Amino acid sequence: xxxxxxxxxxxxxxxxxxxxxxxxxxxxxxxxxxxxxxxxxxxxxxxxxxxxxxxxxxxxxxxxxxxxxxxxxxxxxxxxxxxxxxxxxxxxxx
Amino acid sequence: xxxxxxxxxxxxxxxxxxxxxxxxxxxxxxxxxxxxxxxxxxxxxxxxxxxxxxxxxxxxxxxxxxxxxxxxxxxxxxxxxxxxxxxxxxxxxxxxxxxxxxxxxxxxxxxxxxxxxxxxxxxxxxxxxxxxxxxxxxxxxxxxxxxxxxxxxxxxxxxxxxxxxxxxxxxxxxxxxxxxxxxxxxxxxxxxxxxxxxxxxxxxxxxxxxxxxxxxxxxxxxxxxxxxxxxxxxxxxxxxxxxxxxxxxxxxxxxxxxxxxxxxxxxxxxxxxxxxxxxxxxxxxxxxxxxxxxxxxxxxxxxxxxxxxxxxxxxxxxxxxxxxxxxxxxxxxxxxxxxxxxxxxxxxxxxxxxxxxxxxxxxxxxxxxxxxxxxxxxxxxxxxxxxxxxxxxxxxxxxxxxxxxxxxxxxxxxxxxxxxxxxxxxxxxxxxxxxxxxxxxxxxxxxxxxxxxxxxxxxxxxxxxxxxxxxxxxxxxxxxxxxxxxxxxxxxxxxxxxxxxxxxxxxxxxxxxxxxxxxxxxxxxxxxxxxxxxxxxxxxxxxxxxxxxxxxxxxxxxxxxxxxxxxxxxxxxxxxxxxxxxxxxxxxxxxxxxxxxxxxxxxxxxxxxxxxxxxxxxxxxxxxxxxxxxxxxxxxxxxxxxxxxxxxxxxxxxxxxxxxxxxxxxxxxxxxxxxxxxxxxxxxxxxxxxxxxxxxxxxxxxxxxxxxxxxxxxxxxxxxxxxxxxxxxxxxxxxxxxxxxx
Numbered sequence: 001x002x003x004x005x006x007x008x009x010x011x012x013x014x015x016x017x018x019x020x021x022x023x024x025x026x027x028x029x030x031x032x033x034x035x036x037x038x039x040x041x042x043x044x045x046x047x048x049x050x051x052x053x054x055x056x057x058x059x060x061x062x063x064x065x066x067x068x069x070x071x072x073x074x075x076x077x078x079x080x081x082x083x084x085x086x087x088x089x090x091x092x093x094x
Numbered sequence: 095x096x097x098x099x100x101x102x103x104x105x106x107x108x109x110x111x112x113x114x115x116x117x118x119x120x121x122x123x124x125x126x127x128x129x130x131x132x133x134x135x136x137x138x139x140x141x142x143x144x145x146x147x148x149x150x151x152x153x154x155x156x157x158x159x160x161x162x163x164x165x166x167x168x169x170x171x172x173x174x175x176x177x178x179x180x181x182x183x184x185x186x187x188x189x190x191x192x193x194x195x196x197x198x199x200x201x202x203x204x205x206x207x208x209x210x211x212x213x214x215x216x217x218x219x220x221x222x223x224x225x226x227x228x229x230x231x232x233x234x235x236x237x238x239x240x241x242x243x244x245x246x247x248x249x250x251x252x253x254x255x256x257x258x259x260x261x262x263x264x265x266x267x268x269x270x271x272x273x274x275x276x277x278x279x280x281x282x283x284x285x286x287x288x289x290x291x292x293x294x295x296x297x298x299x300x301x302x303x304x305x306x307x308x309x310x311x312x313x314x315x316x317x318x319x320x321x322x323x324x325x326x327x328x329x330x331x332x333x334x335x336x337x338x339x340x341x342x343x344x345x346x347x348x349x350x351x352x353x354x355x356x357x358x359x360x361x362x363x364x365x366x367x368x369x370x371x372x373x374x375x376x377x378x379x380x381x382x383x384x385x386x387x388x389x390x391x392x393x394x395x396x397x398x399x400x401x402x403x404x405x406x407x408x409x410x411x412x413x414x415x416x417x418x419x420x421x422x423x424x425x426x427x428x429x430x431x432x433x434x435x436x437x438x439x440x441x442x443x444x445x446x447x448x449x450x451x452x453x454x455x456x457x458x459x460x461x462x463x464x465x466x467x468x469x470x471x472x473x474x475x476x477x478x479x480x481x482x483x484x485x486x487x488x489x490x491x492x493x494x495x496x497x498x499x500x501x502x503x504x505x506x507x508x509x510x511x512x513x514x515x516x517x518x519x520x521x522x523x524x525x526x527x528x529x530x531x532x533x534x535x536x537x538x539x540x541x542x543x544x545x546x547x548x549x550x551x552x553x554x555x556x557x558x559x560x561x562x563x564x565x566x567x568x569x570x571x572x573x574x575x576x577x578x579x580x581x582x583x584x585x586x587x588x589x590x591x592x593x594x595x596x597x598x599x600x601x602x603x604x605x606x607x608x609x610x611x612x613x614x615x616x617x618x619x620x621x622x623x624x625x626x627x628x629x630x631x632x633x634x635x636x637x638x639x640x641x642x643x644x645x646x647x648x649x650x651x652x653x654x655x656x657x658x659x660x661x662x663x664x665x666x667x668x669x670x671x672x673x674x675x676x677x678x679x680x681x682x683x684x685x686x687x688x689x690x691x692x693x694x695x696x697x698x699x700x701x702x703x704x705x706x707x708x709x710x711x712x713x714x715x716x717x718x719x720x721x722x723x724x725x726x727x728x729x730x731x732x733x734x735x736x737x738x739x740x741x742x743x744x745x746x747x748x749x750x751x752x753x754x755x756x757x758x759x760x761x762x763x764x765x766x767x768x769x770x771x772x773x774x775x776x777x778x779x780x781x782x783x784x785x786x787x788x789x790x791x792x793x794x795x796x797x798x799x800x801x802x803x804x805x806x807x808x809x810x811x812x813x814x815x816x817x818x819x820x821x822x823x824x825x826x827x828x829x830x831x832x833x834x835x836x
Contacts, residue, residue, distance in 0.1 A: 035520070039555070042553075065340050
């Protein structure tokens with residue numbers, strides 16, 4: 001085996017090591033991303049418990065005729081209620 | 095005055111069904127005395143108030159029937175049979191005739207027509223709400239012919255509305271004898287009206303034959319009443335009230351506006367009008383919602399029925415009326431929608447009725463083994479090329495594929511004791527439900543996740559139903575025979591493993607399930623078995639690559655507690671629904687023990703059902719872990735029989751210092767040894783009774799077993815089990831790499 005061959009072999013080995021290290025780093029990154037994603041989805045599922053328990057798909061529900069109007073009406077009622085409460089507080093000083 | 099034959103006026107009998115009707119009954123009978131009919135019959139169906147006293151004091155005839163005998167049609171037929179008048183009037187207990195009522199009916203039957211029945215309007219009482227008062231007026235006004243005098247009678251023939259209401263109606267005896275009230279659960283008057291018109295009789299709306307009548311309910315009671323009415327209407331006529339958000343909103347707005355106009359016309363003041371407007375909004379909105387719910391009640395959970403119903407009736411078709419039970423239905427609330435919810439009566443069926451059909455929206459539960467067929471047809475999905483050093487990486491992406499579960503599922507508890515700990519060690523963990531039979535179709539993912547956390551152990555990752563969101567994994571882990579073929583179809587995996595809790599083909603007689611369970615060991619999955627016995631079985635019988643782990647014990651719960659130990663108590667894990675627990679044999683053994691030792695206290699737990707026995711026993715059904723520990727610390731001997739892989743129960747009993755009898759020659763012996771902490775006995779009742787009796791009668795032997803048990807299980811922890819499973823998963827990755835290299 002010539003010196004050139006030895007040098008090429010060492011270089012290939014070195015490149016292989018580098019590639020393996022890079023793959024390992026990418027795999028570790030993938031696990032980290034997956035773990036974070038899992039945690040985030042788990043948290044969302046925690047928050048969605050009652051919706052799922054009641055079989056409520058809010059997106060589909062809000063697409064139904066009148067649903068958005070109802071939401072706007074409730075919001076208007078809420079605003080009125082808040083204003084009345086604010087005025088009451090201002091007048092009563094509490 | 096109209097006369098029957100030119101000499102005497104037409105005889106009129108009045109029949110009033112009553113139950114707890116004291117509120118208006120005296121007023122009604124006083125008014126009738128003024129009208130002077132030929133006879134008055136009160137039929138009381140079990141009043142618990144002063145109704146009967148009031149009737150007796152008024153001097154009217156009183157007929158008492160059992161509450162169970164009451165039915166709207168039947169009881170009115172009885173009333174007609176027990177009276178003699180040529181005209182028979184029916185009133186409800188809360189309908190008070192106005193002056194001129196009887197005369198108006200006599201005039202109606204004197205019309206030159208073949209008049210079979212007549213009815214008069216219902217006028218509001220002084221305290222009737224504006225909504226009901228307006229509707230009553232509008233409803234009865236609708237029977238007036240345009241341009242006809244308001245007080246004049248209106249003749250209705252075939253093709254006209256068949257409305258008839260026994261709140262206030264009068265029948266000719268000849269017509270009643272021909273038609274009679276049907277034995278229907280509801281709307282006997284409406285069906286009579288339709289029947290008589292079809293038979294060629296006429297009926298008359300007599301505006302002057304008025305009664306004061308209105309139900310005085312609160313807003314919630316009104317809604318419940320509408321639920322009842324529309325449920326009954328659905329049951330009797332099949333009517334389903336349409337419901338849409340926009341249409342209902344428009345309807346409510348229209349009705350409230352009409353109420354406000356009516357109040358203005360009646361001179362109702364501003365503050366009262368505002369108050370009634372709010373009530374009207376709730377009334378009309380609630381009516382739309384509850385009437386829609388009532389006519390779709392078969393889709394609601396039965397438990398909800400009695401809550402939504404004013405009658406308190408659960409969902410069985412016609413159950414209340416048919417039984418005439420003592421539920422608080424009043425004759426005055428009977429039948430048809432009547433004045434409060436005017437509806438045209440359904441035409442009576444002219445062909446025989448079909449029995450009630452069971453409703454099937456969708457039948458999703460089925461034996462769906464398509465995924466098995468796919469694996470057999472196409473083979474498993476290819477695995478990703480192996481990565482050097484993958485098995486040694488600190489953190490792995492793990493996907494656990496599980497079958498559906500319930501609270502108390504021992505296999506799932508084992509899975510999550512371990513998987514939760516793997517997650518805590520930093521692995522990226524997700525859970526996937528494989529549901530061949532759609533058993534968990536009602537459980538959406540967040541609910542599944544919540545149940546896992548509640549039933550088993552804290553898990554922070556996501557839970558998926560099915561595999562639409564499949565993202566790949568380092569190791570996909572099958573966990574029961576029902577999950578293996580689905581796991582084999584998952585791609586983007588570096589390896590697959592099989593966490594085997596038991597030898598599941600033994601759960602089934604010769605069947606598809608038996609064959610499929612056996613098939614799961616033949617696809618080259620690396621098995622991680624829940625005992626060395628099971629590992630050896632898999633390796634020997636199926637040539638499967640297998641590791642083993644030991645079930646752990648939660649020593650925070652299962653430990654000796656400061657509870658007085660009894661010397662006479664045997665506790666038996668009698669889970670009869672799990673056939674491999676050999677419960678009939680256990681019961682025979684306890685029967686034998688009781689025969690020999692009648693002062694033994696026997697306690698059964700583990701299942702909801704009461705079991706046949708030849709001995710007295712205490713039954714705890716299903717206990718929580720802490721309660722089980724308490725029971726184990728109080729008892730003298732435990733009994734648990736395992737025909738396949740051993741149960742976790744004996745270990746938990748031992749951890750509490752409770753010696754336990756198990757079966758010899760099966761898995762338990764391989765775990766605990768032939769002369770280890772467990773008292774082993776062959777599967778034979780007398781031998782099991784011998785073993786139990788030995789531990790009950792020999793304190794020294796008992797003490798030895800108790801100490802040995804505590805020592806034995808001390809090292810059996812879930813952390814240790816997790817170590818073993820984690821090693822098994824890494825082994826699966828190594829095997830995959832070795833297999834690819836070969």
